[in-house]
Amino acid sequence: xxxxxxxxxxxxxxxxxxxxxxxxxxxxxxxxxxxxxxxxxxxxxxxxxxxxxxxxxxxxxxxxxxxxxxxxxxxxxxxxxxxxxxxxxxxxxxxxxxxxxxxxxxxxxxxxxxxxxxxxxxxxxxxxxxxxxxxxxxxxx
Numbered sequence: 001x002x003x004x005x006x007x008x009x010x011x012x013x014x015x016x017x018x019x020x021x022x023x024x025x026x027x028x029x030x031x032x033x034x035x036x037x038x039x040x041x042x043x044x045x046x047x048x049x050x051x052x053x054x055x056x057x058x059x060x061x062x063x064x065x066x067x068x069x070x071x072x073x074x075x076x077x078x079x080x081x082x083x084x085x086x087x088x089x090x091x092x093x094x095x096x097x098x099x100x101x102x103x104x105x106x107x108x109x110x111x112x113x114x115x116x117x118x119x120x121x122x123x124x125x126x127x128x129x130x131x132x133x134x135x136x137x138x139x140x141x
Contacts, residue, residue: 028086028094034077037085037122039115041102041140042071044132048105051115053087055095063087065105066131078122085117102131102140113138 043049043066051064051074064072077086077094086094103112121127131140
């Protein structure tokens, strides 16, 4: 077989192997069927605290900045059917939370600590954490 015939065949099969099937994604909007579970973050330390949510492995956003001695309230929504916590964006689209974390302002990623969310928080109807520095690291309980 000559190379000029084999090369197009190889290229054709290679492109099929890398193809991605696209699906229409329906984005849930609003709060129907969801329970509000407000999160209160208090800063008991002497440095500012910055809190973020990871919504997907490729997308995260800041959700609160808390100065020393202050608190911030973040509206979280819980879907009892799926066990998912979400935040609404400005279009009221549900952004499922994969991870929630806080760190010291200015170097929040390097000093981050994860804030856990679970069904017990949803059953109580609220979640509150107090953050402060312990042994040179941020701790939120």
